[in-house]
Amino acid sequence: MDESVVVTPDWLAAHLEDPQVCVVDVRDPWEYDGIGHVPGAVSIPFDSYRDETDVDRGTLPGADAFAELLSEAGIAPADTIVAYDDTHGVFAARFVLTALEYGHDDVRLLDGDYSAWNRDHETTSDAPDIEPTTYDPDPLSREESPLVGFEAVEAALERDAVFVDTREVDEFEEARLPGAVRFDWREVVDDETRRLKPRDDLEALLAEYGITSDREIVLYCNTARRISHTYVVLRALGYEDVAFYEGSLTEWLANDGEVERGAVD
Template structure:
């Protein structure tokens, strides 16, 4: 069975053939967490911009967006990557040339995580013309497709946000969902972290009670970083109870891995999905909130 929404993905051959299209905006979203799987992450998770990666080489004509500098709420230091206010998002999208009549392809050099995060933001602010490059930078380079070091910009536009608040879950909604059979709380971290083993990155180990684990690491083919076929994704999410739930709330540590899970769910037609933006960064920091 095919994806319910294949338009949410763009393939590398299509992108190369359409790089010159005047309505196309290609955006490098690369960001890094270089020590995430090291013991040092228990002390501090390093967050590094992908700008130097972009400057060293990128898809020709693409622009760069910095997740931390451009697309995080500067007034919310409690979260790792908090959603920006609408006015800030509008300004960044307008600078990138995103607006009515444009198509956007998002990519990164890190398992499609950051591209999926920006895709979720764009949908949450009412823009439906974005797609994630399947396989991202890794597949593009492996196929010997063109690379540029020239800095690129697009003509400025006028982006107007149409906020969809149902796509972002708050802490109280997550609390109410614990033990609620109609809502699937989906943890997208790796299985070891879900089980509370390894470095304690978010104040306390474990997971939110009644949540299930579908790791972001299991959504892609590791050699090509393309998303798994629709039947395999449906089986994974179905086994976790996500495909039959009235609502899915995805979370992780900082709402990045969960964005990839939410994107994969959207690919297979599960649209009643929200992202818990605070994720474990907020939840584990509050000792009154339960973890198991």
């Protein structure tokens, strides 16, 4: 896997003393304080970088609000960020996507989660000393961003794009984009190790669904959380043509987009 996208617990352990490596814990504050965290990690809870009022696209919090969070956490634009949660990385992947969208060049997902880290590495309940920064965001342009909207998705439906729905079976059967394949985002995780499956296994698994690196891929779910994990995994595997439908099915239905319903044979 590409270490510029996903890093192993051993990689993180070897770089904890690097002052330019900032570890971000996106779990709830009670977990961070009460259960413990990776040494030196700062707490930026999931709800703090998600805004349901649509001040920006989808549930993105807005560049200034996100920059304020990073400033308070003592993070600078040149730092390497490694994010983790305790839910196989799905909430941390949303942080990765958000940071990338607002122009942070080096942000990575911890392979596994807090439980995976805790098996072999030290944890602490001590809060780190934080020296606030003045973080200046540099949001991606519409052309640079992987995020797409309703009209772009409509256009992609006319092409040979693979639409990937990462939701549960009942959600998929209730309504889905035409021709979409259902891919449970959790299938890429090894239940025993809590980490991603080996690269060859991942590529074979994705190929079973027609999700291959030579195809145009469009990801969606309901509110763009679950697809964040799939997006990061595909980037780590070297997929280049991956679009992220930030509005997802919530926006699609609000705009009376065409859907299919029912079980798939």
